[in-house]
Amino acid sequence: MSKLRVAVLGAKGRIGSEAVRAVEAAEDMELVAALGRGDALDTLTETGAQVVVELTTPDSVMENLDYCVRHGIHAVVGTTGWNEDRLDRLKSWLAASPETGVLIAPNFSIGAVLTMKFAQIAAPYFESVEVVELHHPNKVDAPSGTATRTAQLIAAARAEAGLGAQPDATATALDGARGADVDGVPVHAVRLRGLLAHQEVLLGGEGETLTIRHDSLHHSSFMPGILLGARRVAVTPGLTFGLEHFLDLG
Ligand SMILES: NC(=O)C1=CN([C@@H]2O[C@H](COP(=O)(O)OP(=O)(O)OC[C@H]3O[C@@H](n4cnc5c(N)ncnc54)[C@H](O)[C@@H]3O)[C@@H](O)[C@H]2O)C=CC1
Numbered sequence: 001m002s003k004l005r006v007a008v009l010g011a012k013g014r015i016g017s018e019a020v021r022a023v024e025a026a027e028d029m030e031l032v033a034a035l036g037r038g039d040a041l042d043t044l045t046e047t048g049a050q051v052v053v054e055l056t057t058p059d060s061v062m063e064n065l066d067y068c069v070r071h072g073i074h075a076v077v078g079t080t081g082w083n084e085d086r087l088d089r090l091k092s093w094l095a096a097s098p099e100t101g102v103l104i105a106p107n108f109s110i111g112a113v114l115t116m117k118f119a120q121i122a123a124p125y126f127e128s129v130e131v132v133e134l135h136h137p138n139k140v141d142a143p144s145g146t147a148t149r150t151a152q153l154i155a156a157a158r159a160e161a162g163l164g165a166q167p168d169a170t171a172t173a174l175d176g177a178r179g180a181d182v183d184g185v186p187v188h189a190v191r192l193r194g195l196l197a198h199q200e201v202l203l204g205g206e207g208e209t210l211t212i213r214h215d216s217l218h219h220s221s222f223m224p225g226i227l228l229g230a231r232r233v234a235v236t237p238g239l240t241f242g243l244e245h246f247l248d249l250g
């Protein structure tokens, strides 16, 4: 059986360098390109890449995806910085290239995907909920893509259950003291040397609290999700948002 021809963008970065090793070690894949900032995207077509693993920066990801989709190269995207405007642009590119698949995964680790699922399930049963994400201090965006997605899923589950605004009597506060407001869910971002990627979802009801916590202790935690994404995106045209859809948890 022929191997899946995979390229990594952001190959010298923290997660990209780990992804290069994971693709090289996968028996059903061949690493055909490992590109860093400034390398020519035409290498992707010249090497016949079928799937690109995009692990760069929010300022690079759109240009890279524009190239991939225009050339019919499927993409597995871990890079953060997604908003409605960016998603709409990507969808319009995909509409013009209907055979191409793109997976955007706010988080590739199974524990983080389950955290989001568990938070979604728990959300309707608690009056209060806040998200705390904790990362290494080299991270360029805040709050994390995972925390933003988690808060959006919680907010949707609350709305569907008919829950209103959360109780909060705060009348005066320093800027930022109550975190970022993501669809009505406060999200707090900690940056601390020694950490990698961690998240807590704190839920509170009358006389009880529930804490859902996940810790990524090494970039290896993201690799099975990236490899699964590469295998599945090649046979899943259009946009898939969230690895849960490839884990039958969607
Ligand atoms: N979805 C997930 O599970 C995960 C997502 N991430 C996200 O992945 C992204 C990268 O994270 P890190 O590796 O920690 O950052 P990093 O800064 O260590 O790596 C990014 C790399 O991309 C390179 N780069 C920038 N523009 C490029 C371009 N146009 N073409 C090729 N390479 C380019 C940079 O030079 C750098 O080497 C971030 O958005 C981060 O939030 C990180 C870990 C897990």
Ligand SMILES: O=C(O)C1=N[C@H](C(=O)O)C[C@H](O)C1
Binding pocket: 080, 106, 107, 108, 135, 139, 140, 143, 144, 145, 146, 147, 196, 197, 198
């Ligand atoms: O920058 C990181 O490190 C991570 N980024 C992703 C995010 O913003 O959610 C995934 C994970 O938290 C690691």
